[in-house]
Amino acid sequence: MSRELDGELGIDLIILGAGPAGMAAAVAARKLGLSVTVIDEQPTPGGQIWRAVDTIAATPHADILGVEYRKGAAAADAFRASGAVYEAGAQLWQIEPGSTSGFRAFVTRDGKAWTVTARAVLLATGAQERPVPFPGWTLPGVLTVGAAQILLKSARQIPAKPVVIAGCGPLPLLYATQLIAAGGQIAGFLDTSPPGRLGRALPHLTRALAKASDLWKGLGWMQTLRREGVPVIRHVAAIEALGNGRVERVYHRTHGGAEAMIAAETVFVHEGIVPNVHVAMSLGCAMAWKESQDCYVPVLDEFGETSLPGAFIAGDGAGIAGATAAGLRGEIAAIGIAAKLGALDAAEAAAKALPRRRQLERELALRPLLDAMFRPRAQVFAPADDTIVCRCEEVTAGTIRAQVKLGRPGPNQVKAFTRAGMGPCQGRQCGYTVTRVLAAAEGRPAAEVGFYRVRPPLKPVTLGELASLDTQRSLI
Amino acid sequence: MFRKLHEPTQTVTIHIGDVAVTAEAGETLAAVLLRQAEPWARVSPVSGAPRAPFCMMGVCFECLAEIEGLGAVQACLVQVSEGMRVRRLAERRELAQEVGS
Numbered sequence: 001m002s003r004e005l006d007g008e009l010g011i012d013l014i015i016l017g018a019g020p021a022g023m024a025a026a027v028a029a030r031k032l033g034l035s036v037t038v039i040d041e042q043p044t045p046g047g048q049i050w051r052a053v054d055t056i057a058a059t060p061h062a063d064i065l066g067v068e069y070r071k072g073a074a075a076a077d078a079f080r081a082s083g084a085v086y087e088a089g090a091q092l093w094q095i096e097p098g099s100t101s102g103f104r105a106f107v108t109r110d111g112k113a114w115t116v117t118a119r120a121v122l123l124a125t126g127a128q129e130r131p132v133p134f135p136g137w138t139l140p141g142v143l144t145v146g147a148a149q150i151l152l153k154s155a156r157q158i159p160a161k162p163v164v165i166a167g168c169g170p171l172p173l174l175y176a177t178q179l180i181a182a183g184g185q186i187a188g189f190l191d192t193s194p195p196g197r198l199g200r201a202l203p204h205l206t207r208a209l210a211k212a213s214d215l216w217k218g219l220g221w222m223q224t225l226r227r228e229g230v231p232v233i234r235h236v237a238a239i240e241a242l243g244n245g246r247v248e249r250v251y252h253r254t255h256g257g258a259e260a261m262i263a264a265e266t267v268f269v270h271e272g273i274v275p276n277v278h279v280a281m282s283l284g285c286a287m288a289w290k291e292s293q294d295c296y297v298p299v300l301d302e303f304g305e306t307s308l309p310g311a312f313i314a315g316d317g318a319g320i321a322g323a324t325a326a327g328l329r330g331e332i333a334a335i336g337i338a339a340k341l342g343a344l345d346a347a348e349a350a351a352k353a354l355p356r357r358r359q360l361e362r363e364l365a366l367r368p369l370l371d372a373m374f375r376p377r378a379q380v381f382a383p384a385d386d387t388i389v390c391r392c393e394e395v396t397a398g399t400i401r402a403q404v405k406l407g408r409p410g411p412n413q414v415k416a417f418t419r420a421g422m423g424p425c426q427g428r429q430c431g432y433t434v435t436r437v438l439a440a441a442e443g444r445p446a447a448e449v450g451f452y453r454v455r456p457p458l459k460p461v462t463l464g465e466l467a468s469l470d471t472q473r474s475l476i
Numbered sequence: 477m478f479r480k481l482h483e484p485t486q487t488v489t490i491h492i493g494d495v496a497v498t499a500e501a502g503e504t505l506a507a508v509l510l511r512q513a514e515p516w517a518r519v520s521p522v523s524g525a526p527r528a529p530f531c532m533m534g535v536c537f538e539c540l541a542e543i544e545g546l547g548a549v550q551a552c553l554v555q556v557s558e559g560m561r562v563r564r565l566a567e568r569r570e571l572a573q574e575v576g577s
Contacts, residue, residue, distance in 0.1 A: 041534050041553055042553070043502070043555050048533055055502070059482075061481060061482070089553070089555075091534075091553075110546070111545075111546055111547075128531070128533065128535045129531065129535075138520070138525065138527060138538075140477075140515050140516050140526055140527065140528030141477060141515070141528065142530065143529065143530055143531075143532070144530065144531055144532075146531070146532070146533065147529065147530060147531050147532035147533070148532075150532040150533060151478060151507055151510065151532060154503065154504065154507065154532075155478075155480065155500070155503040155504065155507035156480060156481045156482055157478045157479060157480045157481065157507060157510070157511065158478065158479065158481060159477060159478055159479075160477055160478055160479040161477070182481055183481070245525075245526055246477075246515070246516075246526070246528075265477050266477050266478075276535075391527075391530075391536065391538065392537065393522060394520055394522040394523055423537070424537040424540065425535065425536050425537045428535045428536070429535070429536050462547060
């Protein structure tokens with residue numbers, strides 16, 4: 001099914017990301033007769049949650065990763081059989097709307113660039129871990145817990161020596177139990193949840209009981225740590241990585257003021273995840289500040305369509321809700337896109353979406369409790385003056401605060417004056433910190449301060465890659 | 477600072493600087509770097525401090541390294557292949573040239 005876009009042949013739908021949402025959407029869109037191309041940075045499908053599931057699910061190590069991970073194998077099989085064109089290992093560096101409708105995506109792989117045009121686009125770009133600035137977080141040996149888990153999934157490797165795990169939320173607990181099952185050792189588990197979180201979460205308990213099995217699973221992880229004799233330190237308010245050129249020790253201080261030092265060459269940190277919204281922001285899609293998750297989320301209609309007609313978002317990129325919800329939201333978006341493109345009428349779309357909406361509602365039952373219980377401690381958003389905030393350009397929190405004396409600058413002025421957010425990661429590691437530091441220093445809500453303006457290229461692209469483009473039309 | 481849980485059956489040989497390294501076919505260059513005595517991929521273009529893989533999912537760009545024929549790439553997004561030649565980015569000037577966007 002080929003269509004015209006500004007005079008060029010195009011497909012029906014580009015999907016960015018081959019995680020739970022992107023794969024489910026591709027399968028659903030193909031069943032509804034749409035032509036689909038899926039663009040993904042990884043070499044194999046599954047996203048981060050089901051990373052390398054194609055190869056690992058069949059090995060003995062899949063037991064370490066658990067039943068939720070194994071579910072990804074069926075999803076990846078269905079995706080591969082769907083008939084969608086799958087561009088693996090490809091980076092999107094720009095996407096632009098057509099002059100009347102449709103989209104053109106600019107992609108590179110192995111030094112070659114090309115474009116894909118389509119009538120609609122679905123951003124299924126998932127989430128990234130929330131940036132956690134603390135003294136020493138740029139030292140080799142500091143990784144995110146998500147990174148450590150990706151290494152377990154994709155390379156089947158674990159830290160060689162006892163590791164410090166510091167953070168808040170389900171992922172540090174899950175990874176800790178997986179690491180123990182894999183034969184790894186934990187020198188200290190630093191729980192950074194502040195005191196009183198349980199009380200704040202209790203009002204959400206009744207609704208959460210609809211997903212009681214997941215609650216029990218979380219309690220089981222904590223019991224595993226205790227049974228294995230892992231030192232668990234609660235209410236940790238501050239950490240610091242120290243060492244000469246790499247991590248050698250980890251300092252920590254609790255909310256009550258108790259201090260200690262742990263010898264370790266690796267420390268894994270995690271303070272929750274935030275939607276990956278760079279592509280949506282670059283398209284100019286309307287965003288809203290979500291207080292309960294301390295992040296921006298796109299403004300979406302009931303099928304996941306953004307404020308830009310034809311651009312849809314599904315999965316954790318639409319707001320953190322987990323893998324099962326991501327798959328359902330991917331299917332609902334595919335139905336909405338099919339209706340938009342005329343492959344379904346409105347009544348058919350509503351009828352097809354209904355059972356998935358009901359399932360999604362059940363799936364989201366636990367979310368308010370998780371959000372309240374694992375909301376990051378205040379220190380995550382208020383690093384000390386000498387702490388590096390922008391890793392790429394080594395700009396400290398103090399440098400950013402100093403800008404406030406010059407007026408009430410927003411993130412873009414601070415970027416221009418300090419170079420924070422100007423390095424290769426393009427603000428992915430400092431954007432939220434800069435917003436929060438400015439908000440606190442200026443006495444304004446984060447929602448009002450805003451975020452960096454995100455501009456293409458979304459990933460660095462070389463002149464050689466630009467020269468290899470198969471079209472010059474859009475570069476004029 | 478990392479070790480593998482298994483003995484890989486399919487291996488490739490790559491070169492990191494002058495050192496020949498055995499790696500598992502299909503794993504990422506960043507995973508291999510983290511098993512080396514020197515786990516760093518590049519230095520900060522500002523202070524010259526060493527940086528090693530941090531996020532493993534293409535977000536942080538700390539694992540930029542130079543692969544012969546490809547230039548500076550994110551090591552966490554590249555699968556190793558037989559004969560791959562890798563160079564750590566040790567100087568500010570070269571990093572600025574390769575990566576500037």
